[in-house]
Amino acid sequence: MNKDKIDFILSLADSSLILAQRNGEWCGHGPVLEQDIAITNITLDLIGQARCLYQYAADHINQSADQPVNPATEDSLAFLRTEREFKNCLLAEQSNGDWGQTILRQFFFSTYQYFLYQQLKDKGTDTTLSAIAEKSLKEITYHVRWSSEWVIRLGDGTEESKRRMEAGIENLWPYTGELFAPADYEEEMAIDFKTIKTKWAEKINSVLTEATLTHPDGGIFMHTGGKTGTHTEQLGYILAEMQYMQRAFPGCEW
């Protein structure tokens, strides 16, 4: 497997892991018990997906020409890489904000993941990756439906909930463009980002319309760089917390 492919798998894994870490901040703080359970269940699914992908990436890193001195494992990839090595999309690392912003982030991300993983599943040139995509899609389907319903409930809810959703869209929209702008390592993956973008936009528009919400028009500036390791200031804090134990006590287990 070449480096581009490994980078691509790592970027899929990183986006799932970092969003999971963000969502996990809600554990014990959800607005009601059932929704606290929902967001943490989604978190668990995302961690599961990340684990499958990291294990797959680790196997290939260890077989590659420039294999590391210490073999890569799912844990070393999650806990021992630096900010510049993480390839998650910028959207995943954005702060939780309020419940509305968290919902919107999940909705934008899961809808993107849904159409991307459909292609990974159907392409079938890489049987492991398509198996991971197929298994993940069953879970992502729940995430898309759950987040869509919440976007509608809050957008078409009270004056206050609508105001918060509008603010959330304004905050997050500039990070959605990166999803469809292929990084150099993605160019080789034969993914049709144009189709993903069209389908994503259709779904987003239909849900936002039902939620009586709108999004900014095409003219606004879109941030990019996450997929190639240039992150917003958010990621450093996430890694500092997530990686602390392994950095302070290398190899610690419990």
Place this chain on the structure above:
Amino acid sequence: MDKKIEISDTTLIWSVLESIPDPEIPVLTIVDLGIVRNVAISVSGIPEITITATYTGCPAMDYIAASVRMELAASGFTGVKIINSISPAWTTDWMSEEGKKKLKEYGIAPPNTKQQVCDQSLFAEGEAVQCPQCSSYNTYRISEFGSTACKALYQCNDCKEPFDYFKCH
């Protein structure tokens, strides 16, 4: 290895696996749940057990693998190889009829036969799920997510009992 393992031992291995409870839903065995996908004996006489996770994030997989090793070792099968499989993706269709019966008696509504997870429509009516306590179908979904990844939360409108539903997947 204490004894020579033959192909005919697979029956015995299956019966050992059928005694291992799932750590999160102990009323079911890992065979009832469809987690054990295959038992084979390699050419060199090593038992190879293929298991699959229900959901990708299932936190019980390491525990299940350890239980399989321990229970098989207790029956004289050492050096067991455990293969984690992700394809085909686990589905509730693999749950045994016996397992569904045991779930209901335990107070968890078993999965409906028809797959409904692909229904992407929003605010779709929750599936008609039978209350495991009073058998009424007059129930409603409180949340699509429950105490473990594989369950949803329901409540019965007749007997008022809240209950877990093992959701179709």
